[in-house]
Amino acid sequence: MMNIPLKRRTLLRAGALGLAGACLPSLLPAWARSGTQGLTAGASPLTGEDIHLHVGHSRFTVGGRSGHAVTLNGVLPAPLIRLREGQKVRLHVHNGLEEDTSIHWHGLILPFHMDGVPGISFPGIAPKSVFTYEFPVKQSGTYWYHSHSGLQEQQGHYGPLVIDPKDADPVHYDREHVIVLSDWTFLHPHKILEKVKQEGGYFNRQRQTVFGGLAGDDPEERMTPMERFAWGRMRMDPTDISDVTGSIYTYLINGHGPEENWTGLFRPGERVRLRFINASAMTIFNVRIPGLPLTIVQADGQNVKPVETDEFQISVAETYDVIVTPTEAQAHTIVAESIDRSGLTRATLAPRLGMEAPVPPLRPRPTLSMRDMGMGSMDHGSMDHSGHGASSPVKIGVGVDMVAAMPVDRTADRPLGLENEPHRVLTYHQLTPLTPFADMRPPTRRIDIHLTGNMERFMWSFDGQKLNEGLEPIRLARNERVRVRLINNSMMNHPIHIHGHFFELVTGMPGGNPVKHTVNVMPGGTASFDLTADAPGDWAFHCHLLYHMHAGMMNVVKIRPLDDIAAASPSPEDHSGHGAHAPPAAEAHGAHHGHHAMTGDDA
Amino acid sequence: MSRLGLLAAACALAVLAAPARAQEANPHAGHDMGQLPTSPESMDHGQMQHGAHAGHQMMPAPMSPAEASQPPLAPPPPEAFTGPENAADIVWNPKLMARVRKTELIDMHGRFRGSKLMVDRLEYRGQDGRDGYLWDAEGWIGGDYDKLWIKTEGEGAFEEALESAEVQALWSHAISPWFDVQAGVRYDIRPRPKGSDAGRAHAILGLQGLAPYWLEVDAALFLSGKGDLTARIEAEHDMCLTNSLILQPRAEVDLAAQNVAETGTGSGLSSFEAGLRLRYEFIPEFAPYIGIEYARLFGNTRDYARAEGEDTGGWSFLVGVRTWF
Numbered sequence: 064m065m066n067i068p069l070k071r072r073t074l075l076r077a078g079a080l081g082l083a084g085a086c087l088p089s090l091l092p093a094w095a096r097s098g099t100q101g102l103t104a105g106a107s108p109l110t111g112e113d114i115h116l117h118v119g120h121s122r123f124t125v126g127g128r129s130g131h132a133v134t135l136n137g138v139l140p141a142p143l144i145r146l147r148e149g150q151k152v153r154l155h156v157h158n159g160l161e162e163d164t165s166i167h168w169h170g171l172i173l174p175f176h177m178d179g180v181p182g183i184s185f186p187g188i189a190p191k192s193v194f195t196y197e198f199p200v201k202q203s204g205t206y207w208y209h210s211h212s213g214l215q216e217q218q219g220h221y222g223p224l225v226i227d228p229k230d231a232d233p234v235h236y237d238r239e240h241v242i243v244l245s246d247w248t249f250l251h252p253h254k255i256l257e258k259v260k261q262e263g264g265y266f267n268r269q270r271q272t273v274f275g276g277l278a279g280d281d282p283e284e285r286m287t288p289m290e291r292f293a294w295g296r297m298r299m300d301p302t303d304i305s306d307v308t309g310s311i312y313t314y315l316i317n318g319h320g321p322e323e324n325w326t327g328l329f330r331p332g333e334r335v336r337l338r339f340i341n342a343s344a345m346t347i348f349n350v351r352i353p354g355l356p357l358t359i360v361q362a363d364g365q366n367v368k369p370v371e372t373d374e375f376q377i378s379v380a381e382t383y384d385v386i387v388t389p390t391e392a393q394a395h396t397i398v399a400e401s402i403d404r405s406g407l408t409r410a411t412l413a414p415r416l417g418m419e420a421p422v423p424p425l426r427p428r429p430t431l432s433m434r435d436m437g438m439g440s441m442d443h444g445s446m447d448h449s450g451h452g453a454s455s456p457v458k459i460g461v462g463v464d465m466v467a468a469m470p471v472d473r474t475a476d477r478p479l480g481l482e483n484e485p486h487r488v489l490t491y492h493q494l495t496p497l498t499p500f501a502d503m504r505p506p507t508r509r510i511d512i513h514l515t516g517n518m519e520r521f522m523w524s525f526d527g528q529k530l531n532e533g534l535e536p537i538r539l540a541r542n543e544r545v546r547v548r549l550i551n552n553s554m555m556n557h558p559i560h561i562h563g564h565f566f567e568l569v570t571g572m573p574g575g576n577p578v579k580h581t582v583n584v585m586p587g588g589t590a591s592f593d594l595t596a597d598a599p600g601d602w603a604f605h606c607h608l609l610y611h612m613h614a615g616m617m618n619v620v621k622i623r624p625l626d627d628i629a630a631a632s633p634s635p636e637d638h639s640g641h642g643a644h645a646p647p648a649a650e651a652h653g654a655h656h657g658h659h660a661m662t663g664d665d666a
Numbered sequence: 667m668s669r670l671g672l673l674a675a676a677c678a679l680a681v682l683a684a685p686a687r688a689q690e691a692n693p694h695a696g697h698d699m700g701q702l703p704t705s706p707e708s709m710d711h712g713q714m715q716h717g718a719h720a721g722h723q724m725m726p727a728p729m730s731p732a733e734a735s736q737p738p739l740a741p742p743p744p745e746a747f748t749g750p751e752n753a754a755d756i757v758w759n760p761k762l763m764a765r766v767r768k769t770e771l772i773d774m775h776g777r778f779r780g781s782k783l784m785v786d787r788l789e790y791r792g793q794d795g796r797d798g799y800l801w802d803a804e805g806w807i808g809g810d811y812d813k814l815w816i817k818t819e820g821e822g823a824f825e826e827a828l829e830s831a832e833v834q835a836l837w838s839h840a841i842s843p844w845f846d847v848q849a850g851v852r853y854d855i856r857p858r859p860k861g862s863d864a865g866r867a868h869a870i871l872g873l874q875g876l877a878p879y880w881l882e883v884d885a886a887l888f889l890s891g892k893g894d895l896t897a898r899i900e901a902e903h904d905m906c907l908t909n910s911l912i913l914q915p916r917a918e919v920d921l922a923a924q925n926v927a928e929t930g931t932g933s934g935l936s937s938f939e940a941g942l943r944l945r946y947e948f949i950p951e952f953a954p955y956i957g958i959e960y961a962r963l964f965g966n967t968r969d970y971a972r973a974e975g976e977d978t979g980g981w982s983f984l985v986g987v988r989t990w991f
Binding site: 273464509510531532538540541543548599616 | 744
């Protein structure tokens, strides 16, 4: 008798929180629930030509604590969207928030006005309105989607998107699991930004200590006094690896913390495909499954020639598809460790729910080297005094605390902190495309883009200018083939992402250059990519570390001339009088019927 | 070398250096690149690095293919400048787009407004026969480049009148990665000039920021309404004993260009303080501390103090709290 009103109250409260279409009691979609058989059984991805997504507030619980989240369809991560190459899709996004929202389809090739970046591709989705994205699905692979409005992504507004190939999948597998990595915090994202602006290294609780070097256990602490002096003179902290750390983050796999231990099932002998997506706001992960070799078959949704390794680093916004073949009826731990080793999360692959494998402890945190300071070529004893620093157009200033004196291409390097691991570690140079990139033309010109920042002031920018300071857009001619050279003048990794395109990351390896949408540029290093500017329009180009982007490390790529979208559109009208962001050209674009109901006054 | 010669050499080398695509035919292209006379990349710097070639050949890891054969830096072709400036304007309402571009794009990516209030020292000071207290707080509000700072500090002995107290209001402008220049006014609540009800006002010009070796520095010049020039330099450094237990040496020097009898300040070095505070950060924002401090007055300042029967220096034992938010 007593239980009934309690239960009712719980449900009412849940209802009041706006959990439209929520899977109570769990805040997790079926595929992300623990003990899942994988995507072939028991999962309920969103499929078909019409998909509805409701953005709203939810409460999210992890580690016995619960907090406010911004979710889609009431779940975190957002629902898995599963599409097929060649289909058309209409994604109806209902904004139940009191603020604008948006969804960017990360890595998808689509018309620029469907890309979902407020102020670049479209006006955003106003509160209590519906926006319909419509585009043909032209590709296959593992992708994801997330808000591009404010800092909503940090609050849970992200989810996986898998597209099956039109023809037979070149990757053979018996079972698959989507593995969404993310970083959850109970701290409000605006508070996070305020803290790092107030105190540059605020979230770093692994600073070097005065007597740390004497302890001697940790090789990373054995820095000579002279080296420490050198870092101090530069006012740089060799332990400043991540801006936001495990001090406030709970790292999640499919919405589960390490205690909740998400478990995916397999039968021994099966080829299991794991679709890793790093949907974090700020966290680069080192991923390994002790005891199982990992065969990388796809990167950023693009198939690569299978390459076997033991550990890979996945930068923010990257995806890696991995095949594992567990042969024994035993559990295996998927370990995802943050790059600064301030925390880890784990999940389990097991034949039965409830089985567990040992969780390895966090390894000693890495420290930065002179190579990370952009003095890379000094390692070679070269006396080349033409250092890039000397001729760099970027100058030290308020927003630029460092110009790499001799940045070197680091795409062949092992990722930061994994240099000395005794096992195999994936590098970009090991990635080669399964099918060569379509455009074989050599690039005709080069664009140098300097990644710049000030760690103490937490200012981040391109070429020393934040977007709000009138940064000149990157202008490309349609179908032009350019080489973009990213020069990292900071001690931080920056995952650089361009919207609406794939690029060839120039490794120069005999197997060809891997095709990606996001490249992690290592500290003090460079990475170059060749881009075919085949998608006219305006596209976002930014560091995918959320607070770096928010602090100014963002630009717009403008590709001209535009095609005939203009001809198809009637002349725009003024809709500034009301809240909903109505397209003036709703009739011309089958995409936007959703708006009629909401605005009612379209001409 | 003449500019023309350089240009010719650059052209020749641009032809020599194969584009990345061509290298793929040769799996060892990357290694060969190291032996090329030089690369177009280095030509961009307008320097012929004859000395560097040998270095390249000796490199254990040759220059990467991407770095070895870069196409030239060049501006966008003319067609890149055609069409509307903002592509979305042809699809969506341009007025709405203009508004959203400002609020959701430009202001969302780099614009920052924030604030901080820091009580750096709020302490009980145990001195020989004369216990007292001290506060030192500052706050700012503003953006990355410009901020309004308010600073206040003061001290006194228990059961006596407030000994000294001041408030500063400063406009702060970032001038380098580490330093802000600050200008504003200081108002002394105490000590008041003799025979006056009003406080004393100063114009301030200062520099605040982070010096090499993680030294927090605040240096300021003060020009009083009567034309007296004084200066104050403060420096502190945080040493992590652990990530929560922090030892902070701190020093302060006061200087004056002339005697100011009204405030008991003598010309030259007037006072010096050196302290050592050990704080425990329960959270970074809240840290109680204990410490010691040695203070000394010099020259005429000391004489003024003696004449007034005041202390001229000595050791203090400190218990306090540092907090910010």
